[in-house]
Amino acid sequence: MSKNKSNINSLFHKRWSKFKLHKRGFYSLFVILVLYALSFLLPFIVNKDPLIIKYNGNYYFPVFKYYSAATFNVQSNSEANYRKLKQTIDEKNKDNFVLMPLYPYGPNENLLDELNSMPPNPPAKNNWFGTDDRGRDVFARVLYGFNISVSFGLLVTLFSFMLGTLAGALSGFYGGKTDMFFQRAVEIWSALPFLYLIIILSSFITPGFSLLTFILVLLNWVGITLYVRGEVLREKAKEYVFAAYVSGSSKFRIITRHILPNSISPIVTFAPFAVVGNIALLVALDFLGFGLQPPTASWGQLIQQGMSYPTLDRWWLIIIPLIFQFITLILIVFVGEGFRDAFDSKQYSRLK
Amino acid sequence: MKKILQILNLKTYFFAVDEKSNKEIILKAVDDVSLDVYEDEILGIVGESGSGKTVTAQSIMQLIPEPSGKIVSGEIFYKREDVLKKHGEELRKIRGKDIAYIFQETYSSLNPVLTIEEQICEVITTHLDKSYDEARQISVDLLISMGIKDAKDRIKDYPHQFSGGMRQRIALAMALAAKPSLLIADEPTTMLDVTIQKQILDLLLSIKKNKQLTSVIFITHNLGLVSKYCDRVAVMYAGKIQEVSSVSEIMKTPLHPYTKGLLSASAFLKDKDNKVYTIPGNTPSLKELPRGCKFCNRCSEAFDKCFISEPDLIEINPNHFVRCHLYQETNINE
Amino acid sequence: MNKLFEIKDLSVKYSSKKKVFSNNENYVNAVESVSFDFIKGEVLGIVGESGSGKSTVSRCLLSIIKHIDKSSLVSGNVVYNEGTKSIDLLKTKGKELKQVRKKIQGVFQDPDSSMNQRLTAGKIIEEPLLNLTDLTKQEREAKIKDVLQKCGLSEEDINKYPNEFSAGQKQRICIARALVVEPEILIADEPLSSLDISIQAQILNLFADLKEKYNLSIVFITHDLNIVKVFCDRLIVMKDGKIVEQGNTENVLSNPKNDYTRTLLLSNISNSS
Numbered sequence: 001m002s003k004n005k006s007n008i009n010s011l012f013h014k015r016w017s018k019f020k021l022h023k024r025g026f027y028s029l030f031v032i033l034v035l036y037a038l039s040f041l042l043p044f045i046v047n048k049d050p051l052i053i054k055y056n057g058n059y060y061f062p063v064f065k066y067y068s069a070a071t072f073n074v075q076s077n078s079e080a081n082y083r084k085l086k087q088t089i090d091e092k093n094k095d096n097f098v099l100m101p102l103y104p105y106g107p108n109e110n111l112l113d114e115l116n117s118m119p120p121n122p123p124a125k126n127n128w129f130g131t132d133d134r135g136r137d138v139f140a141r142v143l144y145g146f147n148i149s150v151s152f153g154l155l156v157t158l159f160s161f162m163l164g165t166l167a168g169a170l171s172g173f174y175g176g177k178t179d180m181f182f183q184r185a186v187e188i189w190s191a192l193p194f195l196y197l198i199i200i201l202s203s204f205i206t207p208g209f210s211l212l213t214f215i216l217v218l219l220n221w222v223g224i225t226l227y228v229r230g231e232v233l234r235e236k237a238k239e240y241v242f243a244a245y246v247s248g249s250s251k252f253r254i255i256t257r258h259i260l261p262n263s264i265s266p267i268v269t270f271a272p273f274a275v276v277g278n279i280a281l282l283v284a285l286d287f288l289g290f291g292l293q294p295p296t297a298s299w300g301q302l303i304q305q306g307m308s309y310p311t312l313d314r315w316w317l318i319i320i321p322l323i324f325q326f327i328t329l330i331l332i333v334f335v336g337e338g339f340r341d342a343f344d345s346k347q348y349s350r351l352k
Numbered sequence: 353m354k355k356i357l358q359i360l361n362l363k364t365y366f367f368a369v370d371e372k373s374n375k376e377i378i379l380k381a382v383d384d385v386s387l388d389v390y391e392d393e394i395l396g397i398v399g400e401s402g403s404g405k406t407v408t409a410q411s412i413m414q415l416i417p418e419p420s421g422k423i424v425s426g427e428i429f430y431k432r433e434d435v436l437k438k439h440g441e442e443l444r445k446i447r448g449k450d451i452a453y454i455f456q457e458t459y460s461s462l463n464p465v466l467t468i469e470e471q472i473c474e475v476i477t478t479h480l481d482k483s484y485d486e487a488r489q490i491s492v493d494l495l496i497s498m499g500i501k502d503a504k505d506r507i508k509d510y511p512h513q514f515s516g517g518m519r520q521r522i523a524l525a526m527a528l529a530a531k532p533s534l535l536i537a538d539e540p541t542t543m544l545d546v547t548i549q550k551q552i553l554d555l556l557l558s559i560k561k562n563k564q565l566t567s568v569i570f571i572t573h574n575l576g577l578v579s580k581y582c583d584r585v586a587v588m589y590a591g592k593i594q595e596v597s598s599v600s601e602i603m604k605t606p607l608h609p610y611t612k613g614l615l616s617a618s619a620f621l622k623d624k625d626n627k628v629y630t631i632p633g634n635t636p637s638l639k640e641l642p643r644g645c646k647f648c649n650r651c652s653e654a655f656d657k658c659f660i661s662e663p664d665l666i667e668i669n670p671n672h673f674v675r676c677h678l679y680q681e682t683n684i685n686e
Numbered sequence: 687m688n689k690l691f692e693i694k695d696l697s698v699k700y701s702s703k704k705k706v707f708s709n710n711e712n713y714v715n716a717v718e719s720v721s722f723d724f725i726k727g728e729v730l731g732i733v734g735e736s737g738s739g740k741s742t743v744s745r746c747l748l749s750i751i752k753h754i755d756k757s758s759l760v761s762g763n764v765v766y767n768e769g770t771k772s773i774d775l776l777k778t779k780g781k782e783l784k785q786v787r788k789k790i791q792g793v794f795q796d797p798d799s800s801m802n803q804r805l806t807a808g809k810i811i812e813e814p815l816l817n818l819t820d821l822t823k824q825e826r827e828a829k830i831k832d833v834l835q836k837c838g839l840s841e842e843d844i845n846k847y848p849n850e851f852s853a854g855q856k857q858r859i860c861i862a863r864a865l866v867v868e869p870e871i872l873i874a875d876e877p878l879s880s881l882d883i884s885i886q887a888q889i890l891n892l893f894a895d896l897k898e899k900y901n902l903s904i905v906f907i908t909h910d911l912n913i914v915k916v917f918c919d920r921l922i923v924m925k926d927g928k929i930v931e932q933g934n935t936e937n938v939l940s941n942p943k944n945d946y947t948r949t950l951l952l953s954n955i956s957n958s959s
Contacts, residue, residue: 009847011804021374176756237754239800245750247863248787248817261804400882401853516736545735546909550953573883617887620916627894628916630887634852 018342025338028331032150039147046140048106050082052099055089063101083114103128105137107144107297120305120314130316133305134294138316142324144297150328152209153279156216157271163221165267168228169255173236182229186222194219202290212291216278223274224267231263265343272336276329283325299325355429356534356567357389357412357451362426364404364411366638367419379638381407381421383591386665389534394560394568396582396599398575398614401635403588405571409536411436412569413453414443430534449479452527454520456539461523462511468495469507472526479530494525499555517548521555528559533566539573553581575618579603587611590636590646593665597672607674609651645677653678689767690871690903691724691747696762698742700755713759716742718927720762724871724905729897731918731935732907733950739927740907744875747905748792749775749783766790768870788818791864795876797856801848807834808844811863818867829866836899837862838892854885858892865900875907890917911954915939923947 020026044051049062055072062082069076072085086098105111105127112135115121119135129138171182201207201215235241236259244254285291286300287307294301299321306317364382369375382404389395399405410416411423412435427434435446447453455461463471469488472495476487488507495503498521511519520540527535537556541549559565570582578585579599587595587608595608606612616629623629633650642649648658657677665675697720699713717739724730734740745751746764764775768789778786791814794800801810808830815826831841837858848856857877864872874893878886890913897904906918914921914935922932923944931944942948 009850010806011847017374021369239794239796240802242745242748242750242754243792243794243800243860243863244802244813245753246748246787246792247814248784249813250817253817258802262802400884546953547735547949575883614884617884618912620887620890620912622916627891628887630891631884632888634854635882635885637852 015342019338022338022341024334025336025341028334029338032328032331032335036147036150039143039150042143042147043101045101046103046105046107046143047101048082048104048109049079050086050098050100050104053082053085053097055096057095103139105140107136107140108295109136109140111135111137120309120317122314123316129320132302132317133314136295138302138320141297141302142299142321145299145302145321146324146328148209148292148297149279149282149299149325150275152213152282153275153332155213156220156278157274159213159217160220161224161267161271161274163217164224165228165260167221168225169232169260169263171225172229172232173251173255173259179229182225186225189219189222192219198285198290206293207291209292209296212282212285216281220278224270227266227270228263231266232259235259235262269336269340269343272332272339276332276336279325279329279332283321353390353392355388356391356431357569358427358429359385359387359389359408359412360427360429361386362408362411362428363424364407364416364421364426365424366421377639380591380641381638382411385426385588385591385593387586387593387596389567389569390584391566392560393583394557394570394581396570396572396578396585397588398572398578398585399588400573400614402590402638404591405588406538408588409453409538409569409571412536413447413451415453445479448475448532449530450532451534451536452530452532453536454523454527454538454540456542458516458519458523458543459511461526462519464511467508467510468522472507472522472529475526475529491525491529494529495522498522498525499551500525516544517552520544520548520552524552524555524559528564531564534569535565535567536569536571538571541577542572542574549577553577557581575614587614590641591638592646592675593673594647594675595673596665597669601669601672607668607672607679608647608676609653609678610647613650613652645675688726689723690726691722691905692763692765692767693723693743694721694763694765696720696743696746696764697760698739698746698751699759701757701759715927716758717746720924720927720929722922722929722932724903725920726903727901728919729904729906729917731914731921732905732924733909733911733914733921734924735909735950737926738924740924741875742927743924744792744873744905744907746776747873748790749778749786784818787814788867789870790873791867791869791871792873792875793857793860793864793877796880797853797860798848798880800860801856803848806845806847807839807851807859810848810859811866814863814867830862833862833866836896837865852885853881854888857881857889861889861892861896865896868900870901870903872902872904873907874904876909877906878908878910878913886913893917911939911950923950 043063047063051061051063053060053062053072060067060071062079066079069078069080072080074080074085082098082100083104086100089096089098111127111131112119115131115135119131120133121127121131123130127137127139129142132138132141167182167185171179197219198215205211207215241254241258244258249258282291283300283303286298287304289304291300292298302317302321306314312318362382362385363380366379366381368377368379370377385404385408387408397405397408407416412428414423414436416423423436426436428436430446430450435443438446469491472491473484473487476482476490477484482490492503492507495507500506500518500521511522514522541552544552556568560568570578572578582599584596584598585602586593587610589610595602595606595611602611603615606615610631613629613631617631620628631650636646642659644659645651645654645662648654651658655677663675663677663680665673666680667673668679696717697715698717700716702712702714720739720743732740732743742751745754746760751758751760760776762776766773766775766786768786773782773786775786811830811833812826815821815829821829830844834841834843839855839858839862843851848859851859878889881889893904894917896902906913908914918935920933921935921938923930923938923946925946931938931942931947938947939951942951
């Protein structure tokens with residue numbers, strides 16, 4: 001078969017064109033994707049390690065590699081403080097240079113010895129959003145936190161949807177005892193007291209990013225199952241499935257090539273909202289202390305620190321992460337609205 | 353003969369957005385249709401997909417979904433009043449009481465969550481000045497006259513407890529409950545088996561003979577049914593009326609090439625090569641209609657004028673109208 | 687007389703069991719003790735209304751009855767005589783069934799729901815070739831182009847999606863899909879019922895044409911006696927799951943022996959009357 005040049009009449013293309021008509025959703029998707037992609041470049045933009053150092057004729061790349069302080073003739077047990085190094089080098093020798101990222105502070109860096117007052121410090125010239133109670137730069141933490149939160153939301157949604165779709169497909173396609181099994185599983189799982197389980201788990205495991213993702217997927221997979229099951233039930237009674245049997249297709253092929261591609265409507269329309277929910281869940285868990293632990297940069301943890309002070313004394317620890325969370329979530333919600341519109345066939349379907 | 357309904361220059365268009373160019377496209381589902389319905393007749397409107405027959409009927413009752421569709425212009429006179437200008441309370445009075453409508457899908461006529469009794473009584477109490485008990489008795493009588501023998505017991509059942517044919521009988525009863533003069537039946541038997549179809553249509557015929565109705569507009573794609581049950585017939589294609597005449601005349605001497613093709617194709621008549629007669633090409637897509645006569649690209653008798661200008665609907669024989677250049681005066685000389 | 691199918695006492699019961707573990711099994715007789723033969727080279731019409739069981743019979747002939755309803759009880763014999771071998775279609779599975787599918791193909795009623803709207807016409811037609819044959823990509827392409835042409839479509843239609851075609855063309859794609867593996871038998875389950883009248887005639891002509899080209903034997907299920915009159919050699923009339931009359935089309939239609947057949951004839955209104 002000659003390579004299919006993207007036919008504008010394919011269902012995908014139609015849905016995509018319809019999505020593009022929804023300006024708010026389309027631009028939100030563009031913005032959030034660009035921001036998320038950029039967030040992977042944060043180590044080059046917001047970091048305590050410089051991109052390049054030229055010292056005594058040699059080139060060094062601290063952003064990639066660890067160099068002991070002695071390499072640059074600095075007294076320290078670990079790495080040199082590159083900001084101070086930059087100051088000294090710039091003063092002394094014109095041939096040496098230190099190229100720092102745009103914002104020269106790291107998210108996990110303790111700045112106690114550079115600060116004038118006790119942390120947490122309010123926003124200042126150096127630390128745009130101030131510092132948290134360990135003296136770590138809030139701007140850096142909020143940005144890295146963006147990457148972590150969105151990654152978390154995406155991964156949990158991706159894996160729980162994969163599991164849920166599999167369960168729903170098997171349930172709907174095979175029916176009978178399989179269906180009964182999965183439906184009861186969904187019912188039991190939905191009845192589990194989610195928060196208590198997390199609390200109990202957190203009391204004897206300290207979850208890292210991967211483990212937390214895994215636990216949440218395990219608890220969350222039932223979300224999409226019944227929707228996919230419904231779609232599969234509907235599709236499997238259609239004549240094109242009969243025709244596929246007559247064409248010799250195996251059950252596996254029928255599920256993967258015929259039924260599932262026609263059942264993605266709930267998956268696509270729910271996905272953005274699931275991502276939103278999972279991001280909010282992460283922030284909430286971190287806030288309660290049952291999620292990601294410091295020093296991982298996390299919005300919830302910042303808010304928790306801020307809330308431990310009387311009233312809005314340390315307001316930047318609360319307001320800034322909340323604003324970032326709000327913007328992130330609202331962008332994804334707009335995307336979700338756009339997807340929903342693109343999949344809504346009702347508007348002009350009466351033309352038949 | 354007196355006219356009960358007069359449709360004048362009806363235009364009902366649908367609006368959509370073309371996916372590729374994002375431009376608005378106008379689909380002229382009913383493009384300047386004028387049609388009369390006389391008293392004491394069954395008028396058939398025949399057409400295939402895209403002909404505009406259903407949209408015409410729905411326009412009479414103002415059932416066109418907005419904003420995707422709109423009755424752009426035209427007048428429909430019922431008892432000397434333009435029903436298209438009626439809205440709200442006045443329209444409600446006409447719907448059901450003067451003009452009734454039954455659908456192809458029985459579940460469009462009947463509400464699945466209400467009992468039969470509730471539905472028919474609602475029609476009666478709304479339009480006629482009767483109490484609920486009187487309405488119930490009238491309903492039972494009506495259902496019995498429609499052929500549902502154990503109506504008294506079954507009136508409290510729900511639509512899904514009846515077969516398709518019975519549901520259509522119930523829909524008919526509901527339509528007749530307020531004693532309308534005109535019934536619009538939109539493909540009422542297309543979804544039913546042929547044996548049931550015959551029963552329902554015979555019932556419809558007897559209803560008219562008994563003067564329970566004055567006139568019927570019968571919409572269908574089946575010319576065979578039209579020949580058996582209708583007095584006059586209008587053939588529609590691509591939103592326009594192509595031929596109107598009495599049934600007997602059109603069966604004997606169809607004039608429009610489309611009508612001729614439809615008659616042969618419906619009967620599965622074979623030509624000299626032992627192939628069934630067909631009309632070549634596809635049913636028209638309202639998005640891409642040819643210039644000139646809308647049928648020109650499928651017509652075996654088309655000539656140059658057909659591709660350029662659209663013919664008018666002209667009375668060729670008494671009460672026999674055709675829209676075709678073959679019969680326009682200037683051609684008679686050739 | 688080469689009998690392609692010998693159906694003996696075919697019965698299909700659908701279970702109306704609501705719960706998976708309940709014990710009260712109530713069965714509905716969809717097909718009851720149906721027996722008939724199907725002869726090579728003929729067009730056999732199966733006529734009936736809704737509930738007659740004709741679609742159920744077609745699904746048995748296409749060996750998909752168990753796929754549609756796992757809990758259905760099927761008994762009897764549906765013997766397919768392929769050359770010298772005789773296979774009971776009801777008991778065939780796996781590789782043997784795949785071999786059989788190359789010989790027995792089907793066309794269904796609604797062209798829209800019989801196609802996966804997400805695949806191009808080319809991919810839809812390619813499906814049987816991928817599953818049932820070992821042809822290379824080029825060979826498959828050649829076969830697809832060939833069958834498209836025979837069905838009145840063109841090469842450019844390969845990359846188009848179903849929604850770009852008219853109803854008649856969609857049904858042509860479905861027919862092409864059935865014929866691309868060059869089967870011996872075609873089971874057509876009400877293939878014309880969803881189409882406009884003028885298109886029905888076109889597709890019927892196509893069936894006649896393809897019957898010659900592919901040397902097909904066709905089982906044609908319909909409710910329209912006009913089609914049967916024009917296209918079918920022999921005829922089976924079904925009602926409530928049973929055969930009420932069968933025989934030569936001309937004989938049955940001009941001299942119906944069963945009351946139901948007579949009623950059916952009277953209700954079938956044709957223009958030629």
